[in-house]
Amino acid sequence: xxxxxxxxxxxxxxxxxxALLEGGGYEVLAAKDGPDGLAVFRASxxxxxxxxxxxxxxxxxxxxxxxxxxxxxxxxxxxxxxGHHPDEKLEADLHAPRRAFLAKPFRGEELLRKARExxxx
Numbered sequence: 001x002x003x004x005x006x007x008x009x010x011x012x013x014x015x016x017x018x019a020l021l022e023g024g025g026y027e028v029l030a031a032k033d034g035p036d037g038l039a040v041f042r043a044s045x046x047x048x049x050x051x052x053x054x055x056x057x058x059x060x061x062x063x064x065x066x067x068x069x070x071x072x073x074x075x076x077x078x079x080x081x082x083g084h085h086p087d088e089k090l091e092a093d094l095h096a097p098r099r100a101f102l103a104k105p106f107r108g109e110e111l112l113r114k115a116r117e118x119x120x121x
Contacts, residue, residue: 001027002119003046007037007053007065008081017052017111024112026050034060041069048076050119052111055082055090055101063089066099077118081106097121 004026008014014030021028029044031037034057041048051069053062060068066078077098080090086101094101098121102114 001025002049003027003029003044004050004052004115005029005031005037005041005044005048005069007031007034007051007057007062009033009054009057013054020108020111021052021115024115026115033057034062034065037065038068042072047073050077050079050115052079052081052115055080055086056084063093066093077115077121079114079118 004021006014006017006021006028008017009032018028018030029040031040037053051066053065055062062080069076080101081104083104086094090101093099098118100114100118102111
């Protein structure tokens with residue numbers, strides 16, 4: 001089963017996405033913010049294969065989290081979620097392999113499709 005780490009500072013969003021991903025057949029780990037997500041990522045055995053992260057979070061942005069996770073496991077897939085259009089930093093990161101962006105709001109099937117695409121890349 002594919003292990004996914006979901007990081008979002010909004011508990012209602014996190015809970016909804018958790019249920020959606022679990023229903024889609026993924027093993028889901030969840031974290032409330034970037035520092036918590038990084039700790040979960042580092043401790044995960046077996047390793048996380050896909051990081052789904054809110055882009056805009058306090059303390060540590062989704063981009064900072066993704067860079068830290070990628071430095072520990074370069075092949076991890078990253079799916080950024082945001083209610084805003086990607087900025088220049090995110091646009092540049094999206095050129096790396098196994099990276100994608102999904103604008104909020106989105107339908108559940110869109111999230112699951114995008115997750116499969118990132119994992120298959």
